[in-house]
Amino acid sequence: MTNQLPILLFLTPFVAGVAMPLLTAKRPGWCRPVTLGTVALLLFLALLNLVHVLTYGPMEYALGGWAAPLGIAWLNDSLAAMLILTVAFVAQVTLLYGYQVTSPGLERSMAYYALVLMLLTGLIGIVFAADLFNLFVFLEVAALAAYALAGAAGGKSAVFAFRYLLLGSLGAALYLLGVGHLYVATGTLNMADLAIRIPGLLSSTAVASGLIYIFLGLSIKMALLPLHGWLPDAYRNAPNAVTPLLAATITKISLAAWVRIEHSLILPGIEVGAVPVLVLLEELGVIAALAGGALALVQTDIKRMFAYAGIGHVGLILVGVSLGNATGFAGGMAYLINDAVMQVALFMIAGALLHLHGVRTLDELRAMQTPSPWLTGSLLVVAIGMVGLPPTGGFFGKWNIVLGALEAEHYLAAFSVLASTLLTLGFFIKVFACWFHAAAADAPAPPEMTAPLSTALGLTAIAIVGLGVFSDPIFHLLVGFASGGGG
Amino acid sequence: MLELLQDWLQRPNFIVFVILFLWGFYIMMVHPNLVKKLIGLYILQTSVIFFLVAFSAKQGATVPVIETDSLPVDALRYANPLPHVLTVTAIVVQVATLGVSLALVSAAYRSFGSLDENELLEEVERAA
Numbered sequence: 001m002t003n004q005l006p007i008l009l010f011l012t013p014f015v016a017g018v019a020m021p022l023l024t025a026k027r028p029g030w031c032r033p034v035t036l037g038t039v040a041l042l043l044f045l046a047l048l049n050l051v052h053v054l055t056y057g058p059m060e061y062a063l064g065g066w067a068a069p070l071g072i073a074w075l076n077d078s079l080a081a082m083l084i085l086t087v088a089f090v091a092q093v094t095l096l097y098g099y100q101v102t103s104p105g106l107e108r109s110m111a112y113y114a115l116v117l118m119l120l121t122g123l124i125g126i127v128f129a130a131d132l133f134n135l136f137v138f139l140e141v142a143a144l145a146a147y148a149l150a151g152a153a154g155g156k157s158a159v160f161a162f163r164y165l166l167l168g169s170l171g172a173a174l175y176l177l178g179v180g181h182l183y184v185a186t187g188t189l190n191m192a193d194l195a196i197r198i199p200g201l202l203s204s205t206a207v208a209s210g211l212i213y214i215f216l217g218l219s220i221k222m223a224l225l226p227l228h229g230w231l232p233d234a235y236r237n238a239p240n241a242v243t244p245l246l247a248a249t250i251t252k253i254s255l256a257a258w259v260r261i262e263h264s265l266i267l268p269g270i271e272v273g274a275v276p277v278l279v280l281l282e283e284l285g286v287i288a289a290l291a292g293g294a295l296a297l298v299q300t301d302i303k304r305m306f307a308y309a310g311i312g313h314v315g316l317i318l319v320g321v322s323l324g325n326a327t328g329f330a331g332g333m334a335y336l337i338n339d340a341v342m343q344v345a346l347f348m349i350a351g352a353l354l355h356l357h358g359v360r361t362l363d364e365l366r367a368m369q370t371p372s373p374w375l376t377g378s379l380l381v382v383a384i385g386m387v388g389l390p391p392t393g394g395f396f397g398k399w400n401i402v403l404g405a406l407e408a409e410h411y412l413a414a415f416s417v418l419a420s421t422l423l424t425l426g427f428f429i430k431v432f433a434c435w436f437h438a439a440a441a442d443a444p445a446p447p448e449m450t451a452p453l454s455t456a457l458g459l460t461a462i463a464i465v466g467l468g469v470f471s472d473p474i475f476h477l478l479v480g481f482a483s484g485g486g487g
Numbered sequence: 488m489l490e491l492l493q494d495w496l497q498r499p500n501f502i503v504f505v506i507l508f509l510w511g512f513y514i515m516m517v518h519p520n521l522v523k524k525l526i527g528l529y530i531l532q533t534s535v536i537f538f539l540v541a542f543s544a545k546q547g548a549t550v551p552v553i554e555t556d557s558l559p560v561d562a563l564r565y566a567n568p569l570p571h572v573l574t575v576t577a578i579v580v581q582v583a584t585l586g587v588s589l590a591l592v593s594a595a596y597r598s599f600g601s602l603d604e605n606e607l608l609e610e611v612e613r614a615a
Contacts, residue, residue: 158594166524
């Protein structure tokens with residue numbers, strides 16, 4: 001039974017998502033309990049899967065019993081198990097939160113819940129896929145659900161969701177082109193087989209351009225600067241209940257997909273045409289981390305500011321995983337998991353501000369009464385996590401990226417982590433200055449928060465601290481994964 | 488120079504792929520009309536599918552259904568099924584993308600009564 005966990009994890013949201021229209025056509029009130037129950041089951045299965053992987057080691061799952069070269073392989077290792085647990089947690093929190101903060105009509109809309117479940121299906125597929133083409137299909141399943149969710153409010157959101165769709169599909173086409181190149185050169189799509197054949201073929205231009213196309217395609221999906229153009233407007237205009245989920249999952253899981261490819265195909269020290277590939281990737285990450293942080297600092301719209309912060313952190317994670325040593329890799333991946341949780345919290349706060357107080361920009365924030373203590377407390381925790389102070393998980397992620405950079409003697413990378421930390425601190429100071437600004441006496445009192453909203457905020461705050469408290473086992477697992485154990 | 492040109496002309500399929508890809512990309516980026524952007528995207532995606540088909544073409548090969556029991560099988564006589572499977576899957580993905588994008592375009596048109604991107608952005612600015 002436990003050997004079938006990967007497919008159970010995949011089928012749980014898939015079956016519920018497909019069955020949603022049938023189940024709830026006559027009873028629209030069922031949408032929410034069914035979705036919450038499904039995701040709770042998913043969370044339980046993800047925990048079970050993590051325990052299973054930790055006990056029995058990594059496992060290759062052959063779909064339909066067809067082994068790897070002929071069939072499609074899924075890889076269920078410690079990294080996949082942790083990422084799926086993160087995704088399930090993030091989805092559960094967003095659904096709890098969505099109860100209060102939804103656009104009119106969305107809370108009873110069957111399509112919203114069905115799309116969230118399809119998004120989860122796609123994400124779980126991406127995380128498990130050990131086959132480049134399988135990865136493409138799941139990338140598109142997740143992306144299609146994300147486009148539809150981003151445009152769910154109609155009007156403005158549809159315009160920007162359409163731009164997201166155009167660029168996202170361009171990314172998918174580039175990725176497919178790269179997969180075609182690699183298939184022509186190697187005759188296989190399985191990542192394990194590719195890892196054996198690619199090192200001997202690096203002088204081939206087909207392999208090099210294939211890897212470049214794959215990276216370009218996934219860069220658009222993970223919003224790596226300067227290919228981030230679709231992200232801020234799409235996130236700003238998407239419904240409040242959707243943005244946290246998109247921000248925490250789409251870019252992070254696309255990045256995780258690239259990390260899996262990079263980790264198995266691009267070994268440290270590999271050069272293509274005298275260009276050290278990993279160093280190049282690291283420099284791209286440095287640029288994204290610094291520019292993303294700087295752009296966040298100059299925004300006046302709260303959601304856009306948080307979106308640029310996320311873009312900067314994608315760069316930071318790319319720096320960590322491209323350092324070529326286990327410390328940096330583990331730091332980067334630990335930070336990825338942390339960042340997913342922190343992005344959920346950030347956009348939940350931004351959405352709650354917009355929904356409860358009608359606040360979109362910093363100026364409007366300055367003019368209102370100090371918000372509810374739940375919001376203030378959770379913003380404080382997130383700020384500590386994003387800036388990277390102990391005991392939050394953000395600190396241990398950044399710390400290990402810096403240690404990895406020093407170990408590799410890449411001082412620019414170490415500098416970029418510190419500089420991006422300062423930029424993050426800078427924009428949080430801007431937010432807090434407006435937050436605690438004494439409002440005019442006639443400003444309306446803030447409305448009450450409902451229990452699900454404060455529960456969601458509390459859960460993420462606990463998770464941010466919890467990831468710091470348990471950073472030691474997480475870090476050891478990731479180091480073990482990076483140094484080739486896989487488990 | 489001439490040799491390079493000759494090299495290129497050996498592979499007309501790939502030249503067609505490059506032309507289609509860049510053509511689609513150009514339409515997608517330059518035309519302000521959302522539906523024309525979609526047409527550009529469609530051409531671009533189709534060019535990638537054309538690329539997959541082009542490299543898997545095999546002369547004198549037949550469908551990969553083995554009719555004899557005797558081994559070994561002569562692989563040269565059969566087309567490689569995998570690229571074709573990829574192609575079919577990619578087409579399905581393309582169709583799904585087209586459906587979602589048309590839904591988004593029609594949602595934008597219903598709200599703002601225009602398909603021109605510049606006008607839409609003006610409307611959005613005004614609404615904000």
